[in-house]
Amino acid sequence: MVEGPTGAGPDAPARALPVLSAGSPTGSAADWAARRRDEVHTLVAEYGAVLLRGLGVRSPAEVAEAAAALGIEQMTERERFAPRRSHAPGVYSSSAWPADEPMCMHHELSYAAEVPGLILFGCLTAPTSGGLTRVADSQQVLRMLPPELVARFERDGWLLTRMYHEIGVPWQEAFGTGDRAAVDAYCAAAGLDHEWLPDDRLRTRQRRAAVLPHPRTGVPVWLNQAAFLNERTMDPAIRDYLVDVYGPDGLPFNTAYGDGTPLSAETVETINAAYRAASIGEPWQSGDLLLVDNLRMAHSRDPYEGERDVVVILGNPVRFAGHVLS
Template sequence: MAESSLVEIQIPQQKLFNRIQFPAVVGPSPSSVPFTLSLFIKTIQTQKPFIQSVLHKSGAVLFRGFPVNTASHFNDVVEAFGYEELPYVGGAAPRNNVVGRVYTANESPPDQKIHFHHEMAQVPEYPTKLFFFCEIEPKSGGETPIVLSHIVYERMKERYPEFVERLEEHGLIYTRILGEEDDPSSPIGRGWQSTFLTKDKFVAEQRAAKLGVRLQWLDNGGVKTVMGPIPAIKYDESRQRKIWFNSMVAAYTGWKDSRNVPEKAITFGDGKPLPGDIVHDCSRILDEESIAFPWQKGDVLLVDNLAVLHSRGSFNPPRRVLASLCK
């Protein structure tokens, strides 16, 4: 009987960067026995070195053609990798726990685009790996575009060397006003109680302090959070290259709701405002270099959060994409 095995396959949306396909796409070998969920999980465990090498080379791996049908199945797949879970403390997106270590990806309305960002780049403790799972494929739109961070850094450094130099010197300050409760009408609508996993202001202050976040309580029960200065450019030790590790474009163009004004949400680390024309041009570069594939039911996407930024396109429901964060 043939053994179960994984092989790299191709989809039309991939791009080549330095002769490496982005993202890598992995499917069942044609010579494999038909995959069951338990066989897929066992194969992940036995072929993890192969998967790790593909992830390190490409930055993102799409698993397609495997029998992953429910949130519970997805949780089993995430567990099979053996990565430690990262609690979602300090993130901005409104999210609900579904099962185990699986959450909804973002509860914001479907007509809203979520701009490119590294997950939780605005706090010191961020996930190194992200999993996404398509439980219900979108009627239309709703892709999760991804882009290689070092490519963005290289293009920005070439076009705006002085701006990038200032970013490297000063970093960024992120400012966000949170209500008490979650606001699902906003892509950054997570209230302070779920952000810090408590209803106690003193406990919230303690947990914020551990993240390096300063809190200023407001009369309406909300709170102003100030994070930074925090580096906007990092060095990826494992790949030996600089990366564009920040949520600058997402904050400047998308942190908008009844409480927040995007232009005030992010500044240089010295408090000076960012040049809007450069931020918007960076957004164009992100779009130019990105790839977006239509989700198919059962798809699992593994993303190296240091190597890759991600976003979300607007969509026509139904769509259900779930996520899991790993240390």
């Protein structure tokens, strides 16, 4: 049974995720996923995401089996912005993030040369309260943003600068290797300018398109992390401390317009406000799966209380023409 989302009109954001209930399935979650695979992907194509309820997944291995049954081609994460545990190749914990702080809307790895087309989340343990994985349709977000802001990003793209040092994810973890030559090769292939600094530090810069056509529909989507990875999204006290200790160029990450012009606080808030207006979500139940079109739907995480264990699989990588800008 499918519980579809409702909205006030064709351009109004839906207020609930479509939920496909498994009822009392016979066999494993993977068996059910294999039988309903076409239906699941049809719902994702229509709505951008679908929650699969009642499958009772209890382990990372069961989530991986369901992903395979759904035809998801797992990919290895590179350039992660927050720590994760790796349960198995291509099977990760959700990003480590303080439970009492929200994680803002973002498209996973939208700054990488190869972007996950799909994300499968598996909830092994639902929190006592909060902790929703919300999604926002970036087609709607794009329509909500001021035309002049969109035009600027379409013209210049966006710039991400990262500093790998003792604060944040070490470069060895982000790139999956301790071999500097391998990092050099990755950066050259992925369009990253990089600079090795004293004390085993690494600085990278990458310029990316901010608006791209969805590869299946051709509809433009607001596909970037310009707001989420901007310094103004940090807690001001933490940002001020990091700037005081490491200098303005020492922040773990920061974003700008593609020509290097800093983003104003108003610009960052305008983008985040559009995400909030388009945000939808459904409280987790243990055993749920959530399949998301990562190219169309941004996702976030609410603060929560209690234990929360969500497994993540990134899959079906996509390379966009015109995404990597020089």
